[in-house]
Structure formats: C-alpha cells, structure tokens
Amino acid sequence: MTEDACFPVLSLIYFLLLDRPQPICPIEGRSGSNLPEQIPLRTLQFKRGLLHELRKGNATTEQIRLHNLVQQLPQAIIIGVRKGGTRALLEMLNLHPAVVKASQEVHFFDNDPNYAKGIEWYRGKMPFSHPHQITIEKSPAYFITEEVPERIFKMNSSIKLLLIVREPTTRAVSDYTQVLEGKERKNKTYYKFEKLAIDPNTCEVNTKYKAVRTSIYTKHLEKWLKYFPVEQFHIVDGDRLITDPLPELQLVEQFLNLPPRISQFNLYFNATRGFYCLRFNIVFNKCLAGSKGRIHPDVDPSVVTKLRKFFHPFNQKFYQIIGRTFNWP
Ligand code: A3P
Numbered sequence: 217m218t219e220d221a222c223f224p225v226l227s228l229i230y231f232l233l234l235d236r237p238q239p240i241c242p243i244e245g246r247s248g249s250n251l252p253e254q255i256p257l258r259t260l261q262f263k264r265g266l267l268h269e270l271r272k273g274n275a276t277t278e279q280i281r282l283h284n285l286v287q288q289l290p291q292a293i294i295i296g297v298r299k300g301g302t303r304a305l306l307e308m309l310n311l312h313p314a315v316v317k318a319s320q321e322v323h324f325f326d327n328d329p330n331y332a333k334g335i336e337w338y339r340g341k342m343p344f345s346h347p348h349q350i351t352i353e354k355s356p357a358y359f360i361t362e363e364v365p366e367r368i369f370k371m372n373s374s375i376k377l378l379l380i381v382r383e384p385t386t387r388a389v390s391d392y393t394q395v396l397e398g399k400e401r402k403n404k405t406y407y408k409f410e411k412l413a414i415d416p417n418t419c420e421v422n423t424k425y426k427a428v429r430t431s432i433y434t435k436h437l438e439k440w441l442k443y444f445p446v447e448q449f450h451i452v453d454g455d456r457l458i459t460d461p462l463p464e465l466q467l468v469e470q471f472l473n474l475p476p477r478i479s480q481f482n483l484y485f486n487a488t489r490g491f492y493c494l495r496f497n498i499v500f501n502k503c504l505a506g507s508k509g510r511i512h513p514d515v516d517p518s519v520v521t522k523l524r525k526f527f528h529p530f531n532q533k534f535y536q537i538i539g540r541t542f543n544w545p
C-alpha cells in the first residue's frame with residue numbers, strides 16, 4: 217500500500233483508537249542540537265498524521281499555530297552522491313520521529329535561477345515540523361557542483377553534511393543505467409557503457425565521461441574541504457545500506473546527535489523487490505519506487521577491471537581523508 221493510499225485509513229485509526237493526536241513534546245527551549253533523550257512513541261503517529269496533511273496543503277493556519285509548527289532550514293543535507301542510495305537514505309532516516317524530510321529534491325544551491333530566489337524561497341520548500349525536529353533535504357547534484365559548498369557555507373557554516381557513496385564502478389554503471397532508461401523511454405538510441413567509459417583513441421578510461429568523473433569522490437570532496445572541516449561530513453556506505461541498512465542508519469543517528477530510534481522493526485527485506493523496505497508501524501509500510509534498484513546491463517569484464525584499476529588510487533586518497541575504508545577492489 218502506498219503512503220498516499222493508506223493515509224485516510226490510518227487517519228481514521230488514529231482518531232478512533234488513539235483519539236485526537238496531541239502535540240507530544242513540550243516545544244519551548246528545544247533546538248536541533250539539544251534533542252530530547254526520549255521521544256514518545258506517539259510522536260511518530262502524530263508526525264504521520266498532521267505533518268502528512270500539511271505536506272498535502274490540507275492543514276489550516278490555526279492547526280499550524282496551535283501545534284507550533286515551523287518550516288525550518290535543513291540542519292543536515294544529503295549532498296550526494298547521485299546513485300549512491302540518496303533516496304533510500306533519506307526515506308530511512310525519515311523513520312526517525314525527530315527527522316522530517318523534504319520530499320522533493322529542492323536543487324536550491326546547484327541551480328542558479330533557484331538560488332537567485334533567495335533563502336526564504338528555500339525555506340518555503342521545507343516541510344512543516346516541530347521546532348525540536350530536524351529537517352533534512354537531499355539533492356545529489358550538490359556534491360559535484362562547483363558553487364555549492366560556498367553557498368551552503370554561507371547559509372550555515374556548521375550544517376551537517378551526509379554523503380552516501382557506493383563502489384565507484386558500480387555507481388558509474390548505475391548512473392549510466394538511469395540515463396539509458398531515459399533515452400529508451402524517448403525511443404532514442406544510446407551508446408553502450410563500454411564505449412562511453414573507455415576512450416577509443418587511447419583505450420584508457422575516459423575521464424570526460426560524467427559518470428566516470430562523478431565516481432572520483434576524492435576530487436569533489438576536496439572542493440568541499442575548502443569550506444568545511446572533515447568532521448562535519450558523515451560518509452555512508454551505500455553498498456552496506458543495501459545489504460544491511462540498520463548499522464549504517466545507527467551511525468547516522470549518532471552523527472546527527474539523535475537518540476537511537478530506528479530499529480530492525482522498521483526495516484524488512486522484501487524478497488520480491490530484492491531490497492529492504494520500510495515499516496512505519498503495524499499498518500503502514502512501503503518500498504522505494506521501481507526506479508530504485510534497476511537491473512544493470514552486463515559490462516565487459518575487462519572494462520570493469522580497467523575502471524577499478526583507475527579508481528583505486530583515488531579511493532585510497534578518499535579513505536585517507538575520511539578515515540574510513542570500504543571493501544572496494
Ligand atoms: P540501482 O538502481 O543502481 O540499483 P539514488 O537514490 O541516489 O538514485 O540511488 C539509487 C540506488 O539506491 C539504487 O541503485 C539502489 O541500489 C540503491 N538502494 C539502496 N537501498 C535501497 C532500497 N532499500 N531500495 C531500493 N534501492 C535501494
């Protein structure tokens with residue numbers, strides 16, 4: 217059942233069984249960095265109720281005032297990387313009662329016309345939340361866009377930055393697969409991955425190909441480090457988020473100074489989907505859309521080997537900077 221489809225049923229259950237939702241936490245004097253140790257269970261039910269209505273534009277000004285709801289600038293941003301698992305990460309973090317997600321990619325910092333609209337336009341794109349909650353948005357293009365680090369720094373120099381990465385060659389193939397699907401939808405022909413990733417003149421890796429460049433994580437990260445210390449980043453292992461998400465989410469909870477609330481109950485493996493899906497409560501669960509978890513085309517093993525060899529030194533540098541090692545070949 218989708219979130220939208222099941223909401224009216226859930227609302228009825230809340231009202232009949234749990235009576236009217238009340239604001240759960242006293243609101244005054246709380247900020248994102250000073251989160252309560254205990255978040256009552258009903259916060260989650262409340263969040264799925266009124267906040268959902270607010271997202272759909274159904275709440276009244278009176279409800280917003282009564283519940284002291286605000287649109288907060290994000291205290292944490294998932295900056296990328298494209299095809300790293302950014303949607304899964306955002307949706308899974310949103311299981312936490314103290315996290316509210318911006319559903320859409322806002323593209324404020326990487327898109328000049330959007331950026332020119334100013335910070336209040338950006339705030340207006342944020343969901344309603346309680347002041348003790350934290351807002352998180354994700355726009356994967358932020359990681360590779362030159363202007364973004366400085367712009368985010370100007371908004372909030374102490375913001376927390378989440379970066380989710382996958383083994384670079386797999387990520388590049390995933391990136392290619394997404395573009396390929398778009399072309400096929402428009403009945404366009406497209407090159408094979410091998411042709412794009414390897415320069416036919418030199419037989420070397422084609423560093424002009426965007427899917428290759430995006431996977432050179434250290435090059436992009438170095439640009440961010442001109443503005444933010446490395447401690448302000450948390451790097452999520454996107455490959456592990458697929459196979460065993462809970463430990464990765466627990467590390468993010470720690471990084472965000474959130475009390476541990478996401479549990480194994482919230483995540484279940486769906487064999488049909490081949491991925492972990494999300495369980496919000498006994499009634500409502502959901503898997504990510506079918507555009508996540510595409511079948512990748514087979515790639516010539518010699519090209520895979522060449523790419524892995526190419527990424528290897530960049531990966532070593534990346535590990536050194538972030539102080540974490542991944543099982544990448
Ligand atoms: P593939 O489509 O290559 O498998 P992003 O959200 O940044 O675009 O990343 C998409 C990737 O998220 C998918 O890449 C998929 O492997 C990964 N992913 C991680 N956890 C997932 C989950 N629980 N459900 C679906 N996809 C997930």
